[in-house]
Amino acid sequence: MSVNKLKVYEIFKSKLGEAEAQTIIEYFEQKSEEKINSKKDIFLTKEDKTDMIKWMFIFWVGQLAAMLAIVKLM
Numbered sequence: 714m715s716v717n718k719l720k721v722y723e724i725f726k727s728k729l730g731e732a733e734a735q736t737i738i739e740y741f742e743q744k745s746e747e748k749i750n751s752k753k754d755i756f757l758t759k760e761d762k763t764d765m766i767k768w769m770f771i772f773w774v775g776q777l778a779a780m781l782a783i784v785k786l787m
Contacts (some may be wrong), residue, residue, distance in 0.1 A: 720744075721738065721741075722734050722735070722738050725737050725738070726747060
């Protein structure tokens with residue numbers, strides 16, 4: 714446990730008891746882990762979106778260059 718968790722655990726332990734304090738700490742750990750994972754998923758989605766926009770831009774520039782080359786040859 715980290716220092717903060719130990720401090721919170723000691724406070725809950727003195728007020729509620731050892732088993733209840735441990736349950737509360739586990740609940741907080743689980744909720745914080747879920748929150749981190751949800752934020753990580755959002756970040757990864759945004760990263761994928763920017764990557765897709767970059768490749769779309771490259772594709773359309775290539776298409777424009779190809780069309781200009783075809784028109785120039787005519």
